[in-house]
Amino acid sequence: MKLKTKNKDVYIITGVAGLIGSTLLSDLIKRKKCIIIGIDNFRLGKLEFIKTFTRNKKFILFEINLNKKIINNKILNILKKNRLKQIWHLAANSDIQSGANNTFADLKNTFLTTSNICNFLKPFVEKKTILIFSSSSAIYGNIKGRISEGSSPHMPESYYGAMKLASESFISAFSFNNNIKSFIFRFPNVVGKNLTHGVIYDLSKKIISKNQYLKVLGNGQQRKPYSHVSEIIKCMIYVIKKKHNKKINYYNIGTNDSGIKVKNIVHLLLKKFRIKKKIIYEKNDRGWKGDIPHYKYSTKKLNRTGFKFHLNSYLSIKKAIKEY
């Protein structure tokens, strides 16, 4: 690899081939004089999401399993000659349901990816380097009323939420110990074109399958907020540009409406596919163990930065279904 890579800003995106990573990449790549290092293990991420960028000289893709100790001389060489500007750590086991049966999925793919990428990059972080982490509403567990950043306790019910919170904790200590600034963004459900999991993805697969019935996880009454990936990215880029004096900065980001019911998403999808199927709901009000069937965000802290989400849950879902 003979790239002219000297004195440039380096952006690292882990989980670059996922929904959020691939959308972020399409945004960051517009910047001048930068190098973007994209990392994915392609467990959930898909090459097709980032294929248009693989020939771009600014972008270098690495297939690495971040849950194992990272040894990569190519990346080290790039970092030695350039400035590590932003680390976007998005790699995770984003498939929450799978973690209910296999605790190691989240431990490895969410928590160990975090500790490993931090330890690997530690020699290269500078005072101006910032670390951005994609956390989740799942860290709060089942909270009554609107969830604000100060809502307590943080007692996650899913391993997914637990390992996101464990990652936040690690990043907190890492920022203090290495004197760098971190941003922790707690997402609601995020939807968009490049889905790799989640309600639209699952239901669509079932709808176009040959199965006579459409079996829905839970009783369909689960009502959660959804935001569109395009606004999520816009929001994060907006917030990290604002002045922050603290080392650790954490925000609930997403729409603050009361969400949309799974039942309604089912009907929107059936309409889109123009398919009629008998819908079978479960009795359980939760889709899986550790599922939080209802929650609502307070985004007051985010709104104080000047950012507001314009697409509510319904519009975000509509947009994602249209694109998907």
Added chain:
Amino acid sequence: MKLKTKNKDVYIITGVAGLIGSTLLSDLIKRKKCIIIGIDNFRLGKLEFIKTFTRNKKFILFEINLNKKIINNKILNILKKNRLKQIWHLAANSDIQSGANNTFADLKNTFLTTSNICNFLKPFVEKKTILIFSSSSAIYGNIKGRISEGSSPHMPESYYGAMKLASESFISAFSFNNNIKSFIFRFPNVVGKNLTHGVIYDLSKKIISKNQYLKVLGNGQQRKPYSHVSEIIKCMIYVIKKKHNKKINYYNIGTNDSGIKVKNIVHLLLKKFRIKKKIIYEKNDRGWKGDIPHYKYSTKKLNRTGFKFHLNSYLSIKKAIKEY
């Protein structure tokens, strides 16, 4: 091993050879018809602390490194024939300072021990099994004013605190997924006879060394609460007997006074050893990276259970120095 072990209550203590584990063992062993499985890797724990119990038929000691996947048929056989009553998970890297330089120390010895012991015991937990975890004030990071359980955010500054919080998160998801009750006790500094680390341990070593000077970590003005291990154990046993309806129960435990200064501990120790040395303090107000130099507990939640600590920080330190 041909122990008559059938239909008995099994208590598991990880970190059994540490300060808290060894003191707890001396208490639990008084119970009738029980089996106590003690686990330690003897990294910090000391065999001498539990030597008097190793010939007791109720007690079975295992030298196991819990940071690796646990495979132990002897323990499995015991669990198959008996009831898993209480899991006291105390094993951890209790040496906070060491973690500042080696992030893996806390990750392995605090976090992975937690996830591994939970996964190993998962097939044996019953509805009545309870899990008790020794957490720490360090999970809160640097909070202004008194720290209550609802204090926010939980942004630990040390890897020690980060991996205690990560363990709490894992235990939270574990309890929900396996339908068992957990108790998370957040300790202040704990002192007593069987010290393996901490301020009394470190300073004593330095005082009796041949060094002409006594170098103290930090400026000596750090002021933290200390509780004596005997009261900590009494408190935990009291609390877990009380009725709790929630799956996850978490308490700040310890004295709620404003602590004792490191400087004062130095003088108490010099007096005890009857040694005169020139004391050298550092300029830094923290003893190490991630040290929280001042904090105070709110123990209102604990007090509502009816339990009160009687020894304040000064008396706890005095008692520990006398015994050590």
